[in-house]
Amino acid sequence: MEGRLLLKNCAVFRADGRYRTGMAIVVEEGKIARVARDEEVLVLPGDWAVACRGRLVAPGLMDCHAHLVTGQLVPLAGEFLLRNPHARFELQRRIESQLTATEVEVLTAFAIARALRSGTTLLVEHLHCPADVAGGLAAQGRVAARLGARFVNSHATTSWFGQASGSQQLEENAAIAERQKSDPLVRCALGFHASSSCDDDLLKRLGRLRGELHVGVHGHVAETEEDFAISYSAHSQRIVPRLESFGLLGPGCIAAHARAIDRSEAERLAKTRTAIAISPFAGSLTERSGVVLETLLGDQCLITLGTSGTVSLWDELFAAFGAAVRLSRIGRLLDPDGLMAHLLFSTPSELCSLIFEQPSGNVEQGNLADLVIYDHVPSTEGSSGLAPHLLLQLGRAPVAWTIVAGRVVIREGRSLSHDYLELSAEADRVLSKLWNRTGARLERSKSDSTS
Numbered sequence: 001m002e003g004r005l006l007l008k009n010c011a012v013f014r015a016d017g018r019y020r021t022g023m024a025i026v027v028e029e030g031k032i033a034r035v036a037r038d039e040e041v042l043v044l045p046g047d048w049a050v051a052c053r054g055r056l057v058a059p060g061l062m063d064c065h066a067h068l069v070t071g072q073l074v075p076l077a078g079e080f081l082l083r084n085p086h087a088r089f090e091l092q093r094r095i096e097s098q099l100t101a102t103e104v105e106v107l108t109a110f111a112i113a114r115a116l117r118s119g120t121t122l123l124v125e126h127l128h129c130p131a132d133v134a135g136g137l138a139a140q141g142r143v144a145a146r147l148g149a150r151f152v153n154s155h156a157t158t159s160w161f162g163q164a165s166g167s168q169q170l171e172e173n174a175a176i177a178e179r180q181k182s183d184p185l186v187r188c189a190l191g192f193h194a195s196s197s198c199d200d201d202l203l204k205r206l207g208r209l210r211g212e213l214h215v216g217v218h219g220h221v222a223e224t225e226e227d228f229a230i231s232y233s234a235h236s237q238r239i240v241p242r243l244e245s246f247g248l249l250g251p252g253c254i255a256a257h258a259r260a261i262d263r264s265e266a267e268r269l270a271k272t273r274t275a276i277a278i279s280p281f282a283g284s285l286t287e288r289s290g291v292v293l294e295t296l297l298g299d300q301c302l303i304t305l306g307t308s309g310t311v312s313l314w315d316e317l318f319a320a321f322g323a324a325v326r327l328s329r330i331g332r333l334l335d336p337d338g339l340m341a342h343l344l345f346s347t348p349s350e351l352c353s354l355i356f357e358q359p360s361g362n363v364e365q366g367n368l369a370d371l372v373i374y375d376h377v378p379s380t381e382g383s384s385g386l387a388p389h390l391l392l393q394l395g396r397a398p399v400a401w402t403i404v405a406g407r408v409v410i411r412e413g414r415s416l417s418h419d420y421l422e423l424s425a426e427a428d429r430v431l432s433k434l435w436n437r438t439g440a441r442l443e444r445s446k447s448d449s450t451s
Contacts, residue, residue: 003046004028005406007371009038010052011378012363013059019378019390025057027369030184030406031358034365054377055400059361060121060150060370061313062348064304065218065256065277068111068125068140069104070096071309072431093160095438096128101135103430109143110427111309113420116149116409118312119399121370122352124254124277125153126191126218130161133172141176141186147417148409150370152355154191154218157206159199166202170209177215185405187215187355192248194220195239200246207247216252216355219243221269221276222260240265249274252354256306270301275351277306278343280319304347314395317343340391373401 005027012023012035024041026034034041043049073095074088104127115123123144129136133155144151154177157169170190177188190210192198198206210217222239239261243249249272256277258269269276305316320343349361352368360368376397378390402410409416 003048004033004044005369005403005408006041006043006047006049007052007057007373008041008043008049009054010373011054011056013056013390014363019056021054021378025363025371027371027403027406030369032363032365032367032369032371035363050373050401052373056374056376056378056394057363058119058372058374058394059345059349059363059367060372060402060404061119061344062122062124062304062352062361063115063120063307063313064122064124064254064275064348064351065279065306065308066111066115066123066125067307067309068115068123069099069107069127069129069309071307072107072111072427073434075435091438095434097130097161098434098438099129099131099136101129101132101139103434104129104136105139105143106423106426106430108140109147109418110423112144112147112149112151113415113418113423116147116402116404116415117399117413117420118314119372119374119402120149120313121372121402121404122150122348123152124189124218124306124351125151126156126256127153128156128158128193130158130165130169133157133169134176137173137176137188141180141183141188144186147415148185148404148407150185150352150356150368150404152187152189152216152218154189154216156191156193156219157202158193158197159202160193160197163199163201166198167205170202170206174209174213177213181213181215184356189216189218189252189254191217192219195222195243203243203246203248210247216254217248218254219248219256221255221258238265240269244268244272252351254351273302275302275304275347277304278320279306279308280316280323302347302350303342304351305343313344317391318395344391369403369406371401371403372399373403374398375400 007025010023010025011019011021013019022038024036024038025032026041070092074092112123125140127136127140137153137155140153155169155173157166157173159166173190177190180186180188190206192206251273253274254277255269255274257279258276305313307313307316317340321340345361352360358368359366360370374394374397376393398413399410400412401408
């Protein structure tokens with residue numbers, strides 16, 4: 001877009017929960033060029049001036065552990081699937097093993113469009129498409145650029161299909177990561193599925209490639225007690241020291257689902273400055289995961305939210321807030337409000353700034369112009385601290401505009417680059433074909449008939 005984008009007469013939300021009304025924001029060349037009182041910012045010829053009418057402008061949301069494709073693959077129906085998580089996981093693996101790049105592109109397009117409509121401007125995707133890693137990652141990058149999302153993807157490489165397959169998956173991932181290293185909007189990291197699904201040789205090669213390419217690493221730590229037990233019994237080291245020994249933890253790395261590690265490992269993980277993506281909505285708060293959450297927040301580590309492709313970031317935030325309140329009532333966690341600040345603002349903005357080498361996550365001069373205008377008009381100026389009440393209101397408010405790198409991608413609830421219903425219909429057609437091809441519909445019907 002030529003000229004400036006001006007957001008006039010808006011309320012500006014800050015990361016500490018305060019906000020100022022009657023403001024204007026000037027966006028130029030993908031960044032916030034100025035934030036000032038509305039009357040101080042004049043509209044010049046060629047400007048695109050948006051009358052916000054007092055609505056609140058906030059930094060875009062950041063999903064730091066997404067499964068945009070995987071989250072759509074297994075039908076959320078059938079008693080067999082709901083009662084038998086192992087069968088559900090095996091079905092998911094079978095479908096993923098047959099994914100094509102074209103199918104990945106269609107499913108990713110719908111998921112990104114849905115995220116943009118909810119105010120998510122950065123998505124960190126963890127794809128598993130072992131039959132065509134390079135094709136799948138490249139397809140996701142193309143569709144993210146087309147729809148206008150800030151995007152980082154990686155492949156959930158495993159040793160499940162043998163050493164040669166794992167090496168091939170990793171090499172294809174590395175080739176895309178090398179190609180996207182300097183892209184202003186779409187990047188690629190190196191990935192692995194989980195500690196329990198990768199042998200030492202694969203993780204060692206992954207660590208070497210990270211050092212050569214200077215990119216991040218994205219993988220699961222220990223999601224369940226069983227995952228923890230498998231990792232601990234199969235290797236001479238505990239999970240966190242093992243990953244650290246291969247150079248897979250540290251700034252720019254994302255460790256997802258660290259629910260099942262113990263306190264000592266949580267303390268060690270926090271000290272590495274790895275971004276730890278949690279998904280409170282998707283996982284129950286066990287005694288072990290409560291200890292982990294308490295330890296990580298207490299050490300002020302980089303803790304953030306990931307949706308795993310099933311719910312919205314607001315759902316995850318509310319689940320995290322509820323978990324923090326429950327823990328605080330038994331003296332385990334004393335700062336639920338601090339947790340909200342950590343999850344929504346502190347860690348995501350630090351991670352985004354590190355990856356894209358630009359300040360982000362605040363509505364301030366010099367920051368990346370990744371912004372959301374909500375259909376919410378605050379009545380008075382916020383004066384102190386993080387405002388959980390305001391965040392709860394925003395979680396229920398419609399997103400009016402989504403702006404990524406200064407580009408308007410959602411305007412008054414509608415996309416400027418695609419037809420949402422067409423993307424939805426195409427994704428449904430792809431899923432139907434996938435389920436028929438892999439027998440998912442048959443298994444669902446069997447479960448229904450026996451329930």
